[in-house]
Amino acid sequence: MAMILNALASNVLNMLMEVGKEEVSLLLGVSGEINRMRVRLQDLRNFLTDADRRRITDNSVQGWVTELKGVMYEATDILDLCQLKAMEQSPLASQKGCFNQLFSCLRSPLFTHDISSRIKVLNQRLDNIKERSAAFSFINLGSYDDHGGKVHASHVAFPSRETSGELDRSGVVGEKIEQDTRKLVEIMLTGIKGGTSHGDGKVMVFAIVGVGGIGKTTLARKVFNDEAIQSEFDKTICVSINQDLNEAELLKRAIIEAGGDHSHAGNAKATLQRVLKDTLTGKKILLVMDDVWNNIAWEDVLKTPLVNGATPGSRVLVTTRDERVARGMKAIPPYHHIDKLDADDAWSLLKKQVAASEMDESDIAALKDTGMEIVSKCDDLPLAVKVMGGLLRQKDRNHSDWGKVLNDSAWSVVGMPEELNYVVYISYEDLSPCLKQCFLHYSLLPKNIVFGSNTIVGMWIGEGFVHGSSSDDLEELGRQYYKELILRNLIEPYNKTINQYHCIMHDVVRSFGQCMSQDEALVAHIRETSTISKLGSQKFIRLSIETGGSESDKLKWSMLQEQKHVRTLISAGQFEVKPNETLNYFSSLRNLHIQSANIAALVDHIYQLKHLRYLSVRDSDIFRLPDNIGEMKFLQLLDLRSCRKLKKLPSGIVKLGHLRYLNMNETSKDATIPRGFGALSNMRILFGFPGHVDDEWCSLEELGPLCELRKLGLNSLENVYDASSAEKARLCEKVHLTKLILRCSSRTGDDGLVEEEAGVSEEEQRKIIGLFDELCPPHCLERLEIGGYFGRRLPRWMTSTSATALKSLNTLWIDDLTCCTQLPDGLCELPYLQFIHICHAPAIKHVGPEFMQLYHHCSHPPSKTMVSFPRLNKLDLKEMVQWEVWEWEEEVKAMPVLEEVQLKHCKLRCLPPGLSYHARALRKLSLESIQHLTSLENFASIVDLEVSQNPDLERITDLPVLQKLTIIMCPKMKVLEGVPLLQSLFLEDYGMEALPEYMRGVNPRQLNLDCSIAVLRSIAAGQPGPEWAKFSHVGRVKGYAREEDNKRKWYVMYTREPYNLETDIDY
Template identity: 60%
Template sequence: MAMVLDAFASYPQSMLTKMAAEEVHLLLGVSVEIDKMGDKLKDLKNFLADADRRNITDKSVQERVGLLKRAMYDATNILDLCQLKAMGRGASSVDAGCFNPLLFCIQNPFHAHDIGSRIERLNKRLDSIKDRSAAFGFINLGSYEVRGRNIHALRPGNSSRETSGELNRSGVVGEKMEEDTRALVEILPTEKEGYNKIMVVAIVGVGGIGKTTLAKKVFNDEAINVKFDKVTWLSVNQYFDKIELLKTAITLAGGDQHSENALAVLQPALTTALTGKKLLLVMDDVWNHIAWGDVFETTLAYALAQGSRILVTTRDERVARVVSSEKDGHEIDILKDIWLQIVAKCGGLPLAVKVMGGLLCQKNRERRDWEMVMNDSIWSVSKMPEELNYAIYISYEELPPSIKQCFLYYSLLPKNAVFLKSCIIGMWISKGFLHETSDDWEQLGSKYYNELILRNLIQPDIDYVDQIFCTMHDVVRAFAQFVAKDEALAAHSGQTGIISKLSGRKFVRLSLESELSESHELDWSSLHAQKTLRTFISVGHTNMKPCDSLVYFPCLRTLHTDSTNVVLLVKSLDELKHLRYLSVERSDISSLPDNIGNMKFLQYISLEGCKQFVKVPHSIVKLGNLRCLIFHETCINWIPRGFCALSNLRTLRGFPALVDGDWCSLEELGPLSQLRPLGLNVLENVSAAATSSAAKARLGEKVHLTYLTLSCSSRLGDDGLITEGEGVSEEEHRHIEEVFEIVGYFGQRLTRWMSSTSASCLKSLRILMMQDLVCCTQMPDGLSQLPCLQFIQIIRAPSIKRVGPEFLHPYHHHNYHPSPAAVACPRLHEMVLGGLVEWQEWEWEEQMQAFPVLEELGLGNCKLRRLPPGLASSARALKKLTVQCIQQISDLENFGSVVDLAVDKNTDLERITNLPKLQKLVIVMCPKLKVLEGVRALQRLVLEDYDMETLPEYMRGINPRYLHLDCSLSGPEWDKFSHIEHVKAYADDGENLRKWYVLYTRDPYNLETN
């Protein structure tokens, strides 16, 4: 059972491995002591798992674990110091690995001796810890056998073997094999009502059981071959390459050969080769769902004919559950009794049930696995501390060790602040939680983040797209903070006793939240004793004096503060030699230290929202480890030449397009080939004369690019005479795979690469956001062709008056007549159109089919008189509809699938009819609404209007279970709502909007009012 301590000990070990590769310790003359350290860490691992589990409830073990952790922290500090001193000798090189340790050792014998002495003392501490721990009888728990399933663990066996569809019949024996073959041959071609267009079937089992042989028999069966237009075999393996896999698939499909190495080019090529064909694709030896989900799923769904089938062989049932399209109802039924017993153990707490559900989703659907959860010994622990919920405890114990420490760290974040996914992953990286052999730590962090979501330990906020912001329930937070209480403190600076806590104990991680309006006793000097701090997070106001400094926290690796007076600390930033993560968002700083280039370990810098920040220090180009740099919403007017030396950058946001003679700052982006998210600002500076310089940014060569933001300074309100400001060409966008954002574009038409003839360069795009399109007079006509597009947001486009049929079928203006089978926006889940203040007409031809999976639609601040009938009939998956500040609209009707409707300040709205599945209705300031009919499923009604003198008559004809009423004091009439089961009614009195209230329950009768 691998635990947090296992992952914790792995970090210094990974540092040792890196140093060994660079021969640092050997050339510094400390190789013997460092080798001893590595051996001792391995020895200690024998009892880490048992110690970690007992650490939560056994106070005697907690002290021993604390000693071990402090030793580990000291180890990483020493190893950092070793690298820093060596790098100092190679200051002429940006690359941290380019130095001469031998020369350094000769010139600095005292330092080599000092390093050796420190490591020798640490080794003695580790020996002492090991000897004293023997008294606790720690058990070697099977070399960290994971109770759950480690999602990143390598499985034994030959993971790179390649298979083909050729069948050696001499080795195929057994009645069971023949029986299974006949069953699959019968099932795969079968068409039934309700089946998906493409059905995925998985063969699951351990290595060597015959999965591949069974698949080959099906693949070579004559009855199968005559039922499909094409039968193809793909050998995937664990270490597959997405590009090579796609190229192989294109070749097997009879498509054209491609020299391109970009998904955005190859996926459309596969689509072209397979369009309209009924395919049987066998994907053999699939180790994770990425091969299906990221490479083939969308492409094949867009291209293949009805009745196509995918047959997958895999060792991992989780892969099968992700890729398979059908559920085995009988399989679930036989587990129902176990599930009900687990629910009963949750004690009626919905959160606990939800967490258990998230855990069981990661398990095989087998009674044995579910019974292990039901019978876990944790359920029977007596005298459990109040903070420890049994269900969360079990879920925590099932986490892989590397994710455990990420989970505990998440609980440290102030609950009332917004920390986005990228920020959290940056913190995890700075703490060394993501130290696998792969250098793509951001992708690994994203997997961990998503795993916490799947297990319901954090909850995505529905107001943020793409799950970039999550919250943690108070019960989960309390559990995690209790587990980490010996080394972490998360507190409100105004709470009672905070100073005594800080003066009485030494913490490793500290998180403080405060408000400017509060009068609290805590000031900066109260923190001086916390010399062991490695993480400091401060949200809100902090009391500081001009003499305050960061020098008191020499071990700090992560510093996040948005305090307005943080400028007082800038001068001492360079004292933090170990610092990896620096965020001073929305503060009043105007500069960074000129010698910031000496902070060699810095990986993450965020200056977002620092309005007074104008100049980047030249020495920043020396930060060769820098992975993330955020200038968004700053006033930077100078970028140092040589910025291109930051070759390790993965994220760059808010980078200004500055022009100085024949030099453009965009040129500096050319060599930065590792960029994923990229944001470019003030692109209006890139005139036609500077376009050649902009091309030197070489965006088209950045094959990892996933998120691109192009921003011009908003000219909302100007006449906007520029008609076609390209700035960046179609070729530059062809690798964007995730998110595209345009802000402040001032041309009358969107650039050519957004048109129907060029939209293929964005085939992999999932999210499109456009804002402040000051002069654009038409919607982009290429959106409907984007097969992966899931989210569209267009905000403030005041020149658009009409949306025509070409928005959904771009060839309409070329006398193109779409076939009944043509569907626009096939994957779009959410669309928001707001601030199109002159938009009056939305044309929709009767034969148009669009938005088959659209679930959320928001429309606001426009002059639409009606919604097109085709929208209601096509968007059959629509669940949530929001209509806000559309003054002329008079009716909403016939949305048969909508369950959640909000209408807000639609002054001419008169009718809402025929929404048979509607369950929740929010009506705010719609004074002319008189008809509310055909809402028989309505459960909850929220009605807010402080100007109405009487309740509307339509109240008599509806029967929701809950009514929430905000109105004027003279408003409610008893007979119009007494038939409703639960009522909450409030009336205002000046500034107090809820001074008067009526709380009513019909059965059992209860009435409360003031």
């Protein structure tokens, strides 16, 4: 990516000022040269904004910019070396990152002479660069810091502009997309007689075609999520293909989406194809292939397992910019071409993006005239309108600010490269220099891998994109940058994760970022031979390379050895490393992210990367780190996740005074950390810290001095028998801690009960209770996760008398609560608690007033206005296999904003009256394997209900707004009434002998049915048959019957208007 000139200059100037403060320049005898460099850069700084803009269309300016960046990059290396020398001499300087211990180290004449000479040469180059700048007549636009109106963008997004969780910011607007969705669903479910298919009619391919950013993916997602589609197919798979196709990763993603397991399949294509075929065998499949650029992903990768495994009636939906791809995949013509939005829909989409709440839309409506002109300039393309909405969200809602955007000179820049979208460019130009760098860095990430926000922010910090004083929380500042990119629609949350932890970037936006970065960055896949060949002919500052799993797809490590100036190297996949090859080519490297690679042979040389700030070797084959890792004084982030062969950290780890992040999750079960770890006082995020009793290794008490921790995860706590070490960890004093994970090894079996061989003695229970009692978190904690806890009672700080320790908690996640006999009794009073997940709690039989009622926890009765669980939004109670009673009477006010409840595998006989009476916001209810539940009634707000494998359930009544109902294997179900708004009904029961009688009294728009061949044959008989009166009034009926492993071997399709009844059953 391109380092933004203004930001790079600020970084260098700050370093120079620091050197001046500590009188380093005097000791070097180059104080004049240091001042000269600072003055030259300060003079140039006012012209850098203009130079950064003009380089896009002027190659001569681009050359001048490249040379200036080269000088500044080298300056940061030199100043780094000064600080490194200081840290080598003084542990105090290593901790504080300062220059105040340089006197002794700079007495070395060789070091002094080398630094002095290099600075003088740089100044000579700067003089030449400054002289040449006159020829370009740069305009003095000032530095970014001079424009106070934009400063907010580089630090924190306005709270008033943030998006509420309820507000829909998708690209879905207007009736047109609804019509397109209905049309595609209808065609795909009906099929086209005589159309081309693959595998003797098993699979039909359909195509959505359109230019980038026009909404192909949005439409495909609408089709994919359609209820009729979801109920039609046994498995629905959605994969993004991308230009830089990685066959092994594509197959793995498809296997995971289909519910399979590739963990033992390796990376060989043929093996993964067999696993996918076996996963799909006997199932009717919908495969959505998004963003397809050629036929390879289908013809060479996915077609064979799908055609040979899936059952007839399976479908493929492909989105592509190129109609030739659709033809090559033999898609059914005519292809679905997406039109641009009409003007009104484009305006509606813009309003949706700008509004912070529904109340804002009236204010925005007053700007319609200007807004309509803006969307016209966006060419009515959905992506462009969304990005423009993200920009306008940062502006005041008045004609002046919107008019400035409308009349921005960037709309008319001449000579822009074809890859640069004008709308994205205007949004980009509105970013602060720091945020520009973060945005461009994001475009550098391999597209086939979804990175978490912790990883991305860590890279930004490692590159120096996130600036603050020593007291600033750089991680929090980086997360604010991340959130602002989301608010501006430059990245968007990945739809399979929560809390916006993972995001993706649209191809059009990514192409823009990579084009802006092409002078410094190479982004390539190993199979793009013409791009990879540039490694031997061009010099890059940043590399992002994706390889494959086969031998032919490995990248030769030697191909990188010419890239001596690289500062960021990101790689996913395998390398070919020969003996004696090292890392010492990369003397300027700041960020090294190598994922899923065989790099054990390189580990011994990691210490040579003196400038390195960020090191991630996750999911690699390393089994140790070098003892001299302590020489990497600048290292801030170390990610060792899933390095399963790694058993211990070297003693040198305690010398890394700048280390802020360490992740050891999923390393060896017996992994250890050396004593002295508590000296790492800059630590902010620590995951996978192991509990041990061995005197040779680090114990919990070493956490005591780590007062800056924000997130902490402790593993294998059953190995810690001395509660005093937990007390010395001083968790309650860590005033910045927001996330805490406490884990013991699981002792429950597949049946949810404690495994006999892993039984828990009273002494073990006593010790673990004592340990957890001492691990009391601070009041600022927001997320708590507990796993494998086997005490008979929960820690004291979770009870009613001490629950104020959790007063800021919003998420509670408990798994494997092996021996506890009751739920925490202090949760109901927590003011911010939104989500409770409790799974595998086999000893709990009764949930009573202590869980639900405030007065049980108060010395005096609560006021009438007080409610329990005032903000709880979602409640999951699963695998509580002995749970029989849930007390919650109507007079107990609780859970007023609860929207979703999931109950699974318990012995409840009924749901509590208070749930239906007070949980008036409840919209979705899922009940699975509730062994003794007989009835469900009087839920006034439920829209979506799923009941599955409830053997005694007989009645569902009085759900006045219910729209979607799923009933799976509930053999005693006899009564369904009081559901006037029911739209969709799904029934699965292969044991029933006839359609339920209650079908006569309900009128859904659609019925989907999985049943026995006998029932299906009765339906297929039509009007003379015995089932006609039960289903003939339903708008659309789809029924299937199984034969052996094929769940949908036989079918019946019925529509009321126009009448149609078809089947493949002979009767």
